[in-house]
Amino acid sequence: MTQQQGLKIAVIGGGSSYTPEIVEGFIKHYDQMPIRELWLVDIEEGKHKLEIVGNLAKRMVEEAGLPMQVNLTLNRREAIAGADFVTTQIRVGLLEARKRDEHIPIQHGVIGQETTGPGGMFKALRTVPIILDICKDIEELAPNAWLLNFTNPAGIVTEAVAKHSKVKSIGLCNSPINFQKFLAQQYDVSEQDVLPEFVGINHLHWVTSALVKGEEKLDELLDGGTTYTAKNVPTFGWSVPFLQSLRSIPTYYLKYFYMTDVMFAEMKEALEKNGTRADVVSRVEKELFELYQDVNLKVKPKQLEQRGGAYYSEAAVKLMTSIYNDTRDIQTLNVMNGNIYDFLPQDASIEVNCVVTAQGPIPLPPQHVPNHVKGLLHAVKVYEELTIEAAITGDRGIALQAMVHHPLVPSVDVAEKLLDEMLEANKSYLPQFFK
Amino acid sequence: MTQQQGLKIAVIGGGSSYTPEIVEGFIKHYDQMPIRELWLVDIEEGKHKLEIVGNLAKRMVEEAGLPMQVNLTLNRREAIAGADFVTTQIRVGLLEARKRDEHIPIQHGVIGQETTGPGGMFKALRTVPIILDICKDIEELAPNAWLLNFTNPAGIVTEAVAKHSKVKSIGLCNSPINFQKFLAQQYDVSEQDVLPEFVGINHLHWVTSALVKGEEKLDELLDGGTTYTAKNVPTFGWSVPFLQSLRSIPTYYLKYFYMTDVMFAEMKEALEKNGTRADVVSRVEKELFELYQDVNLKVKPKQLEQRGGAYYSEAAVKLMTSIYNDTRDIQTLNVMNGNIYDFLPQDASIEVNCVVTAQGPIPLPPQHVPNHVKGLLHAVKVYEELTIEAAITGDRGIALQAMVHHPLVPSVDVAEKLLDEMLEANKSYLPQFFK
Amino acid sequence: MTQQQGLKIAVIGGGSSYTPEIVEGFIKHYDQMPIRELWLVDIEEGKHKLEIVGNLAKRMVEEAGLPMQVNLTLNRREAIAGADFVTTQIRVGLLEARKRDEHIPIQHGVIGQETTGPGGMFKALRTVPIILDICKDIEELAPNAWLLNFTNPAGIVTEAVAKHSKVKSIGLCNSPINFQKFLAQQYDVSEQDVLPEFVGINHLHWVTSALVKGEEKLDELLDGGTTYTAKNVPTFGWSVPFLQSLRSIPTYYLKYFYMTDVMFAEMKEALEKNGTRADVVSRVEKELFELYQDVNLKVKPKQLEQRGGAYYSEAAVKLMTSIYNDTRDIQTLNVMNGNIYDFLPQDASIEVNCVVTAQGPIPLPPQHVPNHVKGLLHAVKVYEELTIEAAITGDRGIALQAMVHHPLVPSVDVAEKLLDEMLEANKSYLPQFFK
């Protein structure tokens, strides 16, 4: 860390409703990681939200009595210059685009989800170029900074950055930390006492070992049919015989793959009742911003927890603190594969336990990679690679291959129709496809 | 070859309606490969058919005026002892079992096909133990023999033999030789003048290069939307833009994966109209055996060509001739992967161009493996590996994992139901699952 | 750990002069790792030494006032039964054999060293069968025990155990911990504040990164020509331009490879003056055992530090403590390669930074593996693999291949002569070669 007198942190997409959570994290961990300057930056369209949430942030810091400067800006370069950490929490196209990502596939009989399937693909096509643009600024203005990315689809975005820029970046998801908390709670021990092992990639992982105070509890968990859930995914139970023969606990995102029919039906029904998840989030966000405007509010409001994405900020702050302090603790992060999985490319992003040092995360080879999940894992990774290539080149043929080879897309015919419709619907955010 | 005075060949499943074709091949190639003894062996239930087809074989050899002894037997060990080549063309459970393989999945909304999907899986579960039993005889009685397997699913069976016996074996499919003939015909050149390159595994390959007189014709073929078909698969056209972005020609079996919806609809309709393919074949076979009984018939009847499986025997005889004569020509065969595909296990069977020497085939590394097909390839290979393991162990959990991870099976729920029903329906052929 | 009331530890070769050091370690760390029973076991020939050193151990424990039972025995099975940790510090053939390992090669113009070159090879041939015999006892009597091996050549022995037994084992060397201490001292920081990265295998590693408080100091160290030394290796300086182009710090054992001529000359001269290193050690040991006999001695005597092998025991106790407490700290250990180095077999032993959990060590992929050292690394690993195979089979041809392909053996001719002479000289310890 170059900044001896304290750190500079830039939060891209600072006007997000999540911001109070990360600010709370910075405040709580000030002792381990003294932040001198916190920059919240957003785009012109987000100016109003940035002001609301930025002012809340200022009140929170003041309430905590810390010498942390909070700066609001629309000038990204100013925010990035000399930063130690840059985080991104942006949504290109806003919730309107998410709505389309969720709606259109469902109309074609395909899972409509913002990170998985065609929805996630289009989110990636819109997001990757913007993130790479941010990376150019970082390369120029803060070459030693760490980019912590939790913009979804986080695995794809992280891989795109690693392949197409020189920025040191790490992808983050709250799913692993949630499982860790679930496991600790289940056995009534502290979080430090558990060590789950994750095999896979972002939003497509299997827990293949669950150590509690050094003892393996996986069989116990599987035989009980235990599983864990999260707020933004409907909570179906898994088939116990399936889990027992799988010998690992799939992430809830795997329900889109293993329970496609049920999940689709549920989605469709929910859509008819409440609109898509995007519609729900829209309503929650509206309420949150009303709360944030209250000048008497000086802490993170409880209601934010219903927003989903629990513990994202905790994960991010924990990671920064560990890098800053060379803590060498184990965290589950999205990093480059290297030799970890010998059937995936070395430059593929994977979600894996890492030891976090001052020089960044070092991935830990999983003790056991179940053979039966390798094919699905590889298939989704191929889709991810093609999506990155399509995002960079704007090549429709490559985009079609990505869509066709996504395991949730049922046929070339559907893929072609979906691609055409979604490209058209996202036209204004995908100039690379309309040259 | 140990037999200096001529070869001994054992055809397991010699009572098959295909036998006249391979006999014709042996007669035609007698000059390059002098066969002293041809043994046609079958099981008790096939005795009647064996006699009919065996007598036809005898008449054919006599007509050709060759000193080739044709022996009919129900004693497999006698047929195998000292053989130079053993071929297998068996159907465990007969056409009745095939009918179930095709019927049951369709009732659950899944492709019902005898080599692909749940149908192929159950064919494998029934067949692998029998083939390994044959291998024990070969190990003991003809350790230097080559086993040429064209019993389907040929890729799985070949891999099972390589993993669980010491027999030298090669898997064969007529699909590559058909493409070669198509290509030669298309360009009006001899078969020796074309060299297509196949990437993939049995019934799941892509043609990634098509040399005609040394010149690459792939682009030309793709841009014309050209493709090739075979008798036992409905002939839909592929989407041309899809082919162009795929930059390779998929085998017709890939329609089950790329055009699942259309193929399923077609299958269901055909089922209602004509019954399954098994029903059709039943009728054809009945007619064939009536023909075979005619004592005046002394050559392979034309009608056999309608049976499907065109050029299977040509492929088999060509392979034997090349091994016998150390021809070193290129043939497309099912052999062990080794280092050919670095993302598949070394002991996986693959379908690949090989140079055939007296010591057997040596695989040729494909010049280019399209990244976008690796995931699907890996996924199906994982299913194949699990199927072999299930066939050997009779473990329901492993069978469930195989079924769940097959890309054509839509959910765990469907997999569980299909597995239960199909296991029950195949009970008498799957003792390993009902211990 | 099964033993809730405290641990049982078995020290094989408990009569070694090193024992007071490990006992001191157990006493110092009793708080973190409460040992209930310490078993020192030795063979009949070592009975006298065992008594001397065992009684000293008892006095040390008594002096410390700890409830740790110290047991002396010649019954290995009794010592092993139910143990949590087993350590081995044996010397098959005693110092007489070492003397031959050092003498004979020098007479043929080859480096004579007890772990590197032909000397190490013969130490391995004698030791591997004995260790595997111990492993059989552990498999039977203490299947959950960890075997901590610091019997040299530790890399070969550890690999042999992994390949030929089911015992969970870890190999240990003091060289990494020595470098860590050197680095901490050099920068005047605590040992926790440094993190060197080791690339290679036992006694053949390169330090490719040297973090001090999170900052990379490698260039600084190389440009200063800095290096580190240990007591049992002559201390020549390295060529600074060589180090600078190597961009890593070689272990002192690499002097046998990089400075063969100088090292050989020095060895030969030393041999003429003082005899081999074995002769020197003999004299030191004699003095140590005289000291140990003193009933008033109740602590580890200072003189033991001159014995060489500094910090071996510290490394061992640190490892046990980390496993027992699931500490997850980073230690440099000898474990199986897995996918760490893609050019070495998965079951090769490597010396690598590991995170130590309650389930054992997890290797950390090095951030950078210099291309220029891969060949030498691979060459020595091949020698190690062949040596293990020769030790197990007693096959002279394989032993010859091991000797020929060791980079320090100059020709087939020398290899053949050396092999014959050394086999003969070790006849009584190598029954496998004289069946």
Place this chain on the structure above:
Amino acid sequence: MTQQQGLKIAVIGGGSSYTPEIVEGFIKHYDQMPIRELWLVDIEEGKHKLEIVGNLAKRMVEEAGLPMQVNLTLNRREAIAGADFVTTQIRVGLLEARKRDEHIPIQHGVIGQETTGPGGMFKALRTVPIILDICKDIEELAPNAWLLNFTNPAGIVTEAVAKHSKVKSIGLCNSPINFQKFLAQQYDVSEQDVLPEFVGINHLHWVTSALVKGEEKLDELLDGGTTYTAKNVPTFGWSVPFLQSLRSIPTYYLKYFYMTDVMFAEMKEALEKNGTRADVVSRVEKELFELYQDVNLKVKPKQLEQRGGAYYSEAAVKLMTSIYNDTRDIQTLNVMNGNIYDFLPQDASIEVNCVVTAQGPIPLPPQHVPNHVKGLLHAVKVYEELTIEAAITGDRGIALQAMVHHPLVPSVDVAEKLLDEMLEANKSYLPQFFK
């Protein structure tokens, strides 16, 4: 092949004394490969020789009565433009440089050979930039041409071309074809009837299988201690027990590694008696050129066979003919590794059996790679990679690493001295090191 009316061939270094051999090859194979234009090109310093040998070539073609145009030129670009095949047989620095490559190492106690060890390294440093320069011309003027390289060290040069240009190139050595001929002669069969398998890289290979009419003869050959020799290498016998445990036949170049002491002694003695091999060759060449000047000489003179390098031209003509005719026969060539050896980089050059098609050679994975030779193979390959990097960059540090890590260089100290002296001696040919 673009030239329908006949081929254009450019021979770079056409003034070589070898040229009559390749011309003879072209004449003999005119039926299979009609050459319209043969261009012999050389540099200014070689003008006189070019004229002598070129005129002989013209007389040879005339004598044969073929419509093949022979052109002599000093204008490389004119010769290359539109060529179908380009061959290189150049010697940067002429025999004087070779003399230094052989002399200087011997004075430092190191093998002095023109392709192996420091001599080969310096030949590579001089040659690689020139060849890459030629490649630039080919890229521009004959992008579809095949470059057939038999300029030594052929493995390094071929790898450099593959890494640093887009030219399609193949490396050639006469050693494999010599073994093939030896084997055929030994068993009194035609060359088509043998199939030896080579494992390794250029001038560092092992014959691991020797099929004669389809039967394995390796054991027979090894147990007889049989080996093969070539004119430019002293012919010592191998140790039979060594060969038997090696289970393969090493190329004669491996004597430098396996019999270093004897080979060095022999070299030194020969140097004192006859000068280096360069001196011998000098004398032979002088005599040859005298012969070539005889206007009555209209065929390749017998004496050329004493020059060494037997069958080089046969190998080259055979390769061209097979590419031109899409022959698909097996030849042993230097091509990129790909996945053939999983412990070497994919872009390493290897010497391997290939099937030669109209699109070039496809490498055949060896059936068996002996584990014991992998280390030496890897070590030499690392040296080769570093040498290429040094040749391109002119970086002394990298050159030092190459020299140090060559298995024949005994120490860093010797490497440093040798490097300095040889760089200085080659100064005028190595501008990249003296910027």
